[in-house]
Amino acid sequence: MTTTIQRANQEFAERLSKLRHDIRTPVGHIIGYAEMIEEDLPPELLKSFSGDLQAIQNAGQRMLALVEDHLGATKETIEEINVSEAQFQFRLQLNHVNGYAEIIFEEAVETDNEELISDLRHITAAARVALELADNIPGALLSRRCSDTPKPASIENGTVEREPALVTSQIGQGGEIIVVDDDPANRELLARRVKRMGYSAKTVASGEEALVLLETERFDLILLDYMMPGLSGLETLQKLKNSARLRTIPVIMLSASDDISKMVDCILHGAEDYIFKPFNPILLQARISACLEKVRLRQNVSRQFRLFISSPGDVIPERRVAKAVIGRLNEEFFGRAFLIPILWEEEPLLASETFQAQIHPPRETEIYVGILWSRIGSPLPESIIRPDGTRYESGTAFEFEDALEGFKDVGSPDMLIYRKQGAPTLSLQDRDMVLDRLDQIDRLNAYLDRWLIGEDGSYVGAFHNFETEDQLETMLELHLRKLVEARLSDGPAKERISGIVDEAGNTRTAD
Secondary structure, three states, rough: OHHHHHHHHHHHHHHHHHHHHHHHHHHHHHHHHHHHHHHHHHHHHHHHHHHHHHHHHHHHHHHHHHHHHOOOOOOOHHHHHHHHHHHHHHHHHHHHHHHHHHHHHHHHHHOOOOOHHHHHHHHHHHHHHHHHHHHOOHHHHHHHOOOOOOHHEEEEEOOOOOOOOHOOOOOOOEEEEEEEEHHHHHHHHHHHHHHHOOEEEEEOHHHHHHHHHHHOOOEEEEEOOOOOOOOOHHHHHHHHHHOOOOOOOOOOEEEEEOOOOHHHHHHHOOOOOOEEOOOOOHHHHHHHHHHHHHHHHHHHHHHEEEEEEEEOOHHHHHHHHHHHHHHHHHHHHHOOOEEEEEHHHOOOOOOOOOHHHOOHHHHHHEEEEEEEOOOOOOOOOOOEOOOOOOOOOOOHHHHHHHHHHHHHHHHHEEEEEEEOOOOOOOOOHHHHHHHHHHHHHHHHHHHHHHHHHHOOOEOOOOEEEOOOOHHHHHHHHHHHEEEEHHHHHOOOHHHHOOOOOOOOOOEEOOO
């Protein structure tokens, strides 16, 4: 009996030793080829790639340490080995190896550096072998005869077919993506990858940070790691789907675990898709593109409302507030309504034409938002005049009157006016600037009085006062939400007026 137990223990020790050897071999190839690339690269290329090559070597060294930690000679039975944790950690490091090698590979292809391409293929071939060995840890330790170690194709014959994972499209469709992963290298790799695909990317290290960022910024897609300390990926997903505003943002789950039941659970809780690590970049791009295409299709079938933001150049921060509000409302109304902001600062305005000729006419929008403070705006060329032959006071005046004429003709756009209170901060050393701004304020007040206040002093047009950006943000979000809801229910235009101003100049709700 004792002899049988001893023989079994001896066989396990031999299998464990062989497994350590088998894994160390491709890991050694990874480190060795990365070192040779670093030594052979000319200075100009080394400057670009040294960080990526060092990351590959660091991942290789961490895998060697994992071999000792999880598969060391002190382990006497398979029960003493946390197989799932060992596999997870190996996949994590191999994801880093493949990701950084892929980034260098694309540059090598562009510069037609065959030697560099060949060495990178050695690295990725070795990484495939290491992944196969890590995935087969239970079989290798439980089998009486450990299977032959697969050899990297690049070592056997010096060549290897082009690694599909290194072939990626450069098609960029645009989109804001947030990457949520507690591992810094994963965050960097994913961010660099999605940027190469043509998207914008921001990264955070936890589900808690993601939820905080999503309160103030909008994103088209979330790449969310499943296994994180603190708020897990699944718990973060549940919070996202329980939020009326955030639940419509598509989520792709990422996991280094091959437990398909976990991913199924994520799909059942609202995830759009999932990808296992180490990820294939072609698959990653396909999944991202598919998700964003679904978003665009839903936006296209939603009712679209054009929203014209009119203001002189003294309220640029407030324009950013308006854009952020529109983004949040688009998340909230996803699938029902889509607000299209018309912002002059985002248009490629040409010097060969007037500003007004290149901006979408305010009268042809559904909602007009005017934000005013201490300037009436810039003068217009003589060619732009009113139907009666008189000149507009400014570009802002033109936009306001164009929108107002549209409302009189067809009942659209709905018009909101916001007036910022308080005096602007100016340097008293520039006398001409101070006098010009005072003149602008007087002209703006006279213009608004003409349109909003009747001869008897009564308010014939409504507007809203605010002092801070936070006040504007709160009011604008509330008002736009009500206008959109009213338009979705096809309420009459006159019922969509959001408020009037009392004699003290304060906004109050219409009776």
